[in-house]
Amino acid sequence: MPLRVVTQKITNTIVYHYLERKNSLLRYVAKYSEDDLLCDEHFRIVYISDKYTDKFPIGDDIRSYLNGQSTYKQEEIYVDKELVGYRFLLQDFSSEQNSFYYPGISSQNEKYQKFLKKVVMFATSDLPIHIYGETGSRKEIIAETIHHNSSKKSGPLVALNCGALNENLLESQLFGYAPGAFTGADSKGHTGKIEQADGGSLFLDEIDNMSKKMQTALLRVLEDQQVTRINGLPKKVDFRLITASNQDLKQAVVEQRFREDLFYRIFVGQLAIPPLRERLIDLRPLIQEFCTQKNWRINWQEEIFQAAKNYSWYGNVREFNNFLERLYVFYSSEQPSKQDICELIESGSLQVTDAKANNEKQEIENALEKEKFHISNTAKRLGFSRATLYRKMKAHNMK
Numbered sequence: 001m002p003l004r005v006v007t008q009k010i011t012n013t014i015v016y017h018y019l020e021r022k023n024s025l026l027r028y029v030a031k032y033s034e035d036d037l038l039c040d041e042h043f044r045i046v047y048i049s050d051k052y053t054d055k056f057p058i059g060d061d062i063r064s065y066l067n068g069q070s071t072y073k074q075e076e077i078y079v080d081k082e083l084v085g086y087r088f089l090l091q092d093f094s095s096e097q098n099s100f101y102y103p104g105i106s107s108q109n110e111k112y113q114k115f116l117k118k119v120v121m122f123a124t125s126d127l128p129i130h131i132y133g134e135t136g137s138r139k140e141i142i143a144e145t146i147h148h149n150s151s152k153k154s155g156p157l158v159a160l161n162c163g164a165l166n167e168n169l170l171e172s173q174l175f176g177y178a179p180g181a182f183t184g185a186d187s188k189g190h191t192g193k194i195e196q197a198d199g200g201s202l203f204l205d206e207i208d209n210m211s212k213k214m215q216t217a218l219l220r221v222l223e224d225q226q227v228t229r230i231n232g233l234p235k236k237v238d239f240r241l242i243t244a245s246n247q248d249l250k251q252a253v254v255e256q257r258f259r260e261d262l263f264y265r266i267f268v269g270q271l272a273i274p275p276l277r278e279r280l281i282d283l284r285p286l287i288q289e290f291c292t293q294k295n296w297r298i299n300w301q302e303e304i305f306q307a308a309k310n311y312s313w314y315g316n317v318r319e320f321n322n323f324l325e326r327l328y329v330f331y332s333s334e335q336p337s338k339q340d341i342c343e344l345i346e347s348g349s350l351q352v353t354d355a356k357a358n359n360e361k362q363e364i365e366n367a368l369e370k371e372k373f374h375i376s377n378t379a380k381r382l383g384f385s386r387a388t389l390y391r392k393m394k395a396h397n398m399k
Contacts (some may be wrong), residue, residue: 001184001315003246004147015364016112017251020137021065022050022268022272034295036049036087036088036089037049037052037062037087037088037089037151038077038085038087039058039062039085039086039087039088040084040085040086040090041083041084041085041086042059042061043061043062043063044061044085044315045058045059045060045061045062046058046085046108047178049239050382052106053145054081057250061344062086063090063130063288065294066088066217066285067114068105068206071075071204074086074087074108075087075088075089077144078203081124084250086337091300100120100123100145101145101148101149101356102116102141103141103146103148103210103229104138104141104145104392105283105285105286105289106285107285108282108284108285109274109278109279109281109282110282111274111277113275113277115271115272115273115274116145118271119145119146119149120145120149121270122146122269122271123146123147123148123149124150124151124377125217125266126150126151126240127267128206128222128241128242128243128265128266128267128268128269129242129243129268129269129270129271130240130242130243130244130245130249130266130267130268130270131143131243131244131245131272132244132245132246132249132269132270132271132272132273132274133244133246133272133316133320134246134309134316135246135272135314135315135316136315136316136317136318136319137246137275137316137317138273138316138318139244139246139273139277140159140203140205142244142271142273143157143159143201143205143242143244143350144157144202145203145241146239146242147200147201147242150240151240152201154198154200155197155198155200155201156196156197156199156200156201156205157197157200157201157203158193158196158197158200158201159202159203159204159205159217159334160174160193160202160203160205161202161206162204162205162206162207162210162214163206163207163209164206167211167213167214167294168316168377170210170211170214171213171214171217171325172190172192173192173193173219173228174192174193174194174214174231175192175194175215175217175227175228175229175230176189176190176191176192176193176194176227176229176230176232177189177190177192177229177231178229178230178231178232179235180231181216181229181230181231181265182230182231189229189253190229190233192227192229194221194227194237194239195227195229195235195237197237197239198237198238198239199238199239199240200239200240200242201240201241202239202241202242203243203244204218204241204242204243204244205243205244205245206244206246207243207244207245207249207266208247208249208252208257208258209243210258214257215258215259215262216259216262218262219259219262219265221237221267221286222262222265223345223351224264225237225238241266241361242341243266249263250263250267263302265280275313275314275316276312276313276316276317276320277312277314280308280313283305283309283320284301284305285309286317286320286321286324287301287304287305287308287324288301290321290324290328294328296328296332297301298335300316300335301339303335304324304327304341306343307337307338307341308320308323308344308345310359310362314349314350315349315350319348321350322348323345325342326348327341327344328343330344342359345355360392360396361398363382364382364389364396364398365394365398367381373375375389375390
């Protein structure tokens with residue numbers, strides 16, 4: 001058969017399937033409310049309700065509009081088991097969500113959306129705020145959100161990690177020092193972080209690592225509303241205090257590692273960041289954002305998500321972004337297998353047991369479905385004996 005004929009047949013087949021997907025999506029449009037936004041499989045907008053027509057032109061990529069200030073839910077549209085597009089449910093996009101600043105990645109998780117609303121409510125008050133978040137949960141993003149939605153937003157946001165410095169260095173960084181305060185001191189002196197934050201917000205991360213001496217000195221600043229440089233004179237200061245830790249501050253008080261009186265000073269507005277493992281749906285926008293930042297055009301983002309959702313991500317967003325960086329290094333120009341993806345995840349994870357169990361359970365479920373739940377055929381497909389299959393099903397609470 002001539003090459004031209006083969007090429008034409010392939011082209012006809014591609015065009016046919018393309019048109020079929022479009023027709024399926026058009027049929028789907030008629031079934032849903034006018035508050036929905038529908039996109040094709042490449043996230044191009046194909047339908048939008050009248051109230052959003054000024055914001056989302058037909059044909060544009062919806063991902064370019066969905067930033068951290070928007071709240072939405074994303075659903076895949078399947079027709080005859082084939083992905084033909086995406087359905088987006090926009091929530092208060094035109095008003096409430098545009099009324100506050102949030103520099104993080106859009107969340108599709110209802111729990112995290114409620115958390116963000118609580119963040120903004122605290123931000124608009126003048127209360128001291130304490131943020132609890134596991135390692136890698138991006139507490140600094142929440143601190144930035146609080147600052148930029150507060151009455152202090154016109155002032156500076158000054159941050160200091162208390163766990164990264166020893167006591168003497170922390171004292172000089174936090175309080176500053178007068179000229180010639182100690183041997184080796186700058187002849188012009190040094191303005192400390194507290195003084196730098198005057199008129200703005202001071203963010204102290206890992207505050208639970210502060211020594212008792214530093215806790216006492218900070219308490220004095222909060223009580224007197226003034227700071228004294230080392231060998232210097234008192235100066236009045238006005239700042240919003242935001243603190244954070246990845247440890248239970250209440251327990252630190254019980255164990256007498258943290259002053260009770262300082263605890264009551266800073267633990268007024270409490271925020272707890274939902275860990276990534278409780279909002280795995282947010283892996284999708286994280287993948288999309290990473291690809292956008294790297295200008296990495298791939299058509300297998302969904303394969304990344306399907307593999308990654310089986311892991312617990314105890315290192316949260318930091319661990320997940322580290323994995324994406326490794327993936328980009330090794331597979332920037334080719335698509336890896338699922339096993340390749342899992343190996344890259346596990347190479348940087350401290351917790352892989354849960355993921356391996358989830359993967360095994362999923363493989364058994366897939367095999368059972370393909371073999372129409374025939375145990376002998378399923379065991380043969382998986383390379384197990386019937387007894388081994390029964391044992392594994394029991395271990396995974398499968399009936």
